[in-house]
Amino acid sequence: MSRSETALEMHPYGVEYSYFCTKAAELTGINLHRYKSKQMHRRLVNYMNRRNIPDFPTFAMRLQRDSDEVAKLVEYLTINVSEFFRNQGHWEVLFDEVVPLLPDSAKRRMRVWSAGSAAGQEAYSAAITFAERSFYDAFILGTDIDEPSLSRAREAKYTVDEAKGVPEKLLGRYFRKENGMYVVKDLVKQMVSFRRHDLLGSEYPGSMDLIICRNVLIYFSEQSKQDVISKLAASLKQGGVLFMGATEAIFNSKEYGLTQIFPFFYRRLP
Ligand SMILES: C[S@@+](CC[C@H](N)C(=O)[O-])C[C@H]1O[C@@H](n2cnc3c(N)ncnc32)[C@H](O)[C@@H]1O
Structure with missing residues (x-):
């Protein structure tokens, strides 16, 4: 087994989730692996539930096929809340x-x-x-x-x-x-x-x-x-x-x- 396969197996949320993050990073330019994993996983599951996406491989496939899906995901992931003179x-x-x-x-x-x-x-x-x-x-x-x-x-x-x-x-x-x-x-x-x-x-x-x-x-x-x-x-x-x-x-x-x-x-x- 190669080193990268081992890394995938060891991911706390499983191989499908890890594959999804890698695929999504390629397509969105956002390295999902480097964000807080618990929070990221929870947010993605919420997003999939809302959009009736059954699992991570299906989600990866949709991203691969449809650039609008990629844009929607980027919009969701980048939490753009801001204010003038915040605090x-x-x-x-x-x-x-x-x-x-x-x-x-x-x-x-x-x-x-x-x-x-x-x-x-x-x-x-x-x-x-x-x-x-x-x-x-x-x-x-x-x-x-x-x-x-x-x-x-x-x-x-x-x-x-x-x-x-x-x-x-x-x-x-x-x-x-x-x-x-x-x-x-x-x-x-x-x-x-x-x-x-x-x-x-x-x-x-x-x-x-x-x-x-x-x-x-x-x-x-x-x-x-x-x-x-x-x-x-x-x-x-x-x-x-x-x-x-x-x-x-x-x-x-x-x-x-x-x-x-x-x-x-x-x-x-x-
Ligand atoms: C919650 S907003 C904060 C905006 C502003 N700094 C403030 O405090 O009001 C977070 C911003 O970080 C950006 N962001 C997230 N990941 C980033 C990354 N890897 N590199 C640069 N910006 C990133 C998001 O797109 C988003 O616009």
Whole structure:
């Protein structure tokens, strides 16, 4: 028996599930093996029950035959829930305390990366934060694994409900109203650029002053989470800061060459 067959046999959810994950990864570009397996299995079973798909081999076959099925699965797997200024208090800490500490703060040309940017809410929140400090030369890179989310992010149009996290005075300053939607003004839009990036597969960009990676690692397996934090730390300039989500504290930050400076903010040690 070959080594890969042994690996399939040993999968806790069985050989058919493991085969499905491999096939689905090929077709969707999402490496299902590297997400939390219990959660992933449960979500896929729920999805199959809802869609009357009897088993994993049938599901794999449907994906192989029908690209619409692939798109539907990607939409289901990438949980794109986001908000502007999610956990507002943390953004206030960013604005008041962290921005002045960033390596290129004095030059006003910081490089910022919103990793797992969904439909752009987080990247534009960052751009607005820098614009409020008159750092219009800050460059914000927004990346996500999900192409439809990236298209929405580039469009920069949000419903009233989606924009509700934006404080009133910022809404007036950085958005215009168009056909009932809030559209990000060019002043901020030109600071942000979006592209596809898989945190579990793509090469990481470097020399970042600030990386915002929030509510993404919660879906990854423990090993993947550790790998990603190491790579994010390596993508920071010395003194650069990693901004994590409200449930994603890094307890052993020193092991990654990081030190906690405020809750959910970690600075790369020199
Ligand atoms: C719950 S949203 C978080 C959005 C935003 N960061 C926030 O906190 O509001 C998770 C995002 O991570 C993206 N994602 C999932 N797996 C990814 C991966 N391997 N690489 C990059 N992005 C990924 C999803 O497509 C989704 O847009």
